[in-house]
Amino acid sequence: MEEKQIEEKETNRNVEVAPALIAVHPNQNSVAVAIGSDLRVYDLLGDCAVSLPDDSSPPFHKDSIRAIRYGANGKLFVSAGDDKVVKIWSAESWKCISAVCSEKRVSAVAISNDGQHVCFADKFGVVWVVDLRDINGNQAVVDKKAAPLLAHYCSIITSLEFSPDGQFIISADRDFKIRVTVFPKGPLDGAHEIQSFCLGHTEFVSCLDFVCTVDYPQGYLVSGSGDSTVRLWDIISGSLLDTCEVGAKDI
């Protein structure tokens, strides 16, 4: 039985099902859901499903989608995963405007707040950046090349986030670490200046997000982890501000 499974490993990848993903448009115009290799978008304003014509090559994702996001300005959407193709969509016309090839499977994606750059992380722990400044939505699909931005040595990056002011890019990995890096004016040359490390989690970091308040518009970083805590950080210093235990408690 075991031998049979090993032989079929290449053709029968569906034995392990990728977790379903959901993303919401920043103005709640639409909702996107990824199930396996299938991407579905629902237009909340028009109250109808959106059909996604994909003229890029190859069309549609051929393998499990691992990451989806809307850009903060609501104009862009990105999907990527095990088929090693990062697809960048217009979140208005729902045309696929660019396809970027990755050498390895993709584990996380992020879009800069101004919509000028898309970043994605591969399974070797390298974060890549794509420049979108010369793209307009009316062109035919553009194949873009990504440049290496930074790397977490031999670790899988689970989450990528831009800070609300766009000054920093945050990357979290399975080796409990969160790295805060200055996002430079010319990111295609790499992001070499590390601002801080947010260290404290005792298990893999699974997710990142920012919470902004009126008093603190630059936002606080929040992270979730396999150690059953949610932690609050100041990204400038890397200081741990608070820890919230969310593990199951005996009543």
Place this chain on the structure above:
Amino acid sequence: MLEQETNPTISKSTGLPRKRFYRARAHSNPLNIGCGFGGLLISLSTLFPEVLMIGMELRDKVTEYVKERILALRVSNPGQYQNISVVRTNSMKYIPNYFEKGQLTKMFFLFPDPHFKEKNHRRRVISPHLLDEYAYVLGVGGIIYTITDVEELGDWMRSCLENHPMFEALTKEELEADPVVKLLSSATEEGQKVARNGGQTFQAVFRRIVPTS
């Protein structure tokens, strides 16, 4: 000292500048066990007695060897060799766990594993991405010293450092004025072995700078 070894979180700064060593796995030669490691660490200990220094080593046996060597020196030289120690760790993964931003004044990479195959180049201890982390723990003005007897690796390390915006090469005059540079080949066991065999060594010594934007 034991606390430092088992506690992976950032150690509190003692206010003293620190140097840090890295000894990657030398291209494996089983006959090398017992040839003596910790040479440079031990030489520098008495040269700069006010500076804390730590050696980081991946191999258990080598770490134990260096630890025993230091303990023996402390016994036979009371009051000395208190400023050096060694820890078994994967420094390529956990450097920021051990050191605060800008905490180090010097870093040493001595005869690291060349990882000849191209697909393993990313495992090299000096790489464009890892230099970001070394630049983070090195204070501005801090110096990184590298030496190897493998020419191709020497070219690679020099090239990575030259292309990194946060490092600049020391001038010939600065190299000659630095007492530590001479020790790279004379104080290390590997360096002495290369000299005995009439081989060549390749050094790259660079300073951590503020990047010009």
